[in-house]
Amino acid sequence: MLYSSAPVGGGSGTRARTVIAMQADPNPMKRKRKPIKSKNPKKKTTMTKPSGAMAAVAEAKRRKPSKRMLKLFKKRAQNYHSDSDDDDEEEVVEEGRRGEATPSGGNDEDGSTDSERGGGSEGDDEGDGEGGHRGGITRFDEGCRAFRVAFSKIMKKKLPYDALGPMLSAHKKLVVEKLAEEEAEHKAKGDAKKEKILASEKGHVKLASFLDAKEKSLIKIATKGVVRLFNEVSKAQISQRGLNPSRTKVAKELAKQRKQTFSPELKKSSTQGHGDHLPFNSSKLSNSVEKENDDEPGWAPLRDSYMLTSSKLKDWDKMPDPAASVGQDVFPMESSSSDEE
């Protein structure tokens, strides 16, 4: 038959295995019954009619199992209805059946026993419709129930959670080592990355507070500069607009006035104010020094000195002279303004 006597695998699984093996039992019975039935129902009947001596023995056996079978069936029905997971009972029943099966299997031909059993069940079927049915059902349910019991047993059993899964022990060690190595590598890489990021962020200040005192003071300084610039622009442009363009004389006077007003003005403001004035101022001053009374046209290319004067940056080391003189003025200004603040 299909059941195996030697247990395979862990000790805890044997019971289930044997039970499962048991379950194979009724099916082969059934299976063997069916093809016989399907192929030749007539033949079965012929098979169930043995010769004389055999018939007697068969009959005797027929009666015995039939009664026993009835009892058994009743028990099973009870078990089924009682809904109690009584393994021992099951086991007893199973073993009982098993016990039955083996001698019967051993004594006679399989076919005859099958036919007997089949006949028995059939007889039951015929004789006692319910019982027979129940017999058939319980057998099936028996199988189901046994399976259910086995399954629940397996589910109850708590397997040790092994991350590596079931494997042979030596291989396990290898895999564990490898995993440990990988983890160490990842860690090292992670640390290196963190260091890298830290290094790249060096000096980069994430603004904690936006407007603190220092920033406000800086903004004030810048604002002062802008205000000065705008004031001068407004002065220049308004006065320009006031005495409006009739080129010649007025323009000359205007230009003179501008130059005169600018130089003291810009000496005051100088580097504390507008850097952009200085180059302008210096170029204008140099021009004014050279040719004061010339009528300098407003548009640069018309001037004679267009692009001919040495560019102011060639003499960058000489340039500081006006700036230097201006710088001296700055210091008292600086202190006064700081006092104000």
Added chain:
Amino acid sequence: MARFKHNARRNKKWGSAKPPVLKKQPPSVDHVTGSKIPKSFVFARGKLPGPLKQLELDLRKMMLPYTALKLKEKKRNTLKDFLNVAGPMGVTHFLILSNPKSVPHLRVARTPQGPTLTFEIHEYALAADIARSQSRPRCPQDLFKNSPLIVLSGFGAGGQHLKHLELMTIMFQNIFPTIDINTVKLASCQRIVLLNYNSEEKLIDFRHYSVRLQPVGVSRRIRKLVQNHQVPDLRNLQDVSDFVTKAGYGSESEPDEEAATVSLASDLDRVNRASTKSAVRLQEIGPRMSLRLVKIEEGLCSGGVIFTEFG
């Protein structure tokens, strides 16, 4: 049918021949002052980590419009390549970012043979950080159309004319184009670069602001009404006079100094009119840096060292 359509499309293309459009070159010489407009390249040498790349972009934006905004540099480009390109294009200054030994440095150099100032960037904050920390970051559209004005402060303090300080001032003044007071339009002065020298720590604070003019003497509500063109909510008021004359609380950011007011030369926009008082309000944009001068070299990243901080 298809062919007909195809032909029609072709004819359309050929039919309207557009005259070739000349791209307007940025002027190399300022018409009014007659001085050459300085142009600059901002680029990096060596590999820069993420935030420093952002800083490079911010600096480029700050130097607009007289810089190459989309300058592409490759690893194999050397300084000589940039020099060769700079000549014909009229580029006068280089701003070079580098990161030797993971300390960011900024070199300001004048081409072709001018001096090089090397600064160590002690701290920096990106434009994005600043915008994030402000409650109302402001960036009007043509903010970068005009070059910024530069304000230098603290360089003459101490009464000593330290040569390197003077050189720094001149260098920075010359990076940005000059303006002519008589003809400049106030509307075009929209950005300010501030360089403040702190002589105790020998650090230079670098800030970049945007200028905003606000009319003084106008209550906040009316100003907002005129600027936003939004109909105010007059549900709870009996009369319009309530709206106009309601005494509002003074906010912290309101200009509270007389020093900040100017009288404008001309009309700026609907709100700021000529000969009325307006207040100058600065809002920070752009990167923020604190620099320390490390050395000055005679040539363009070469030549004799004129000055060293640690020398």
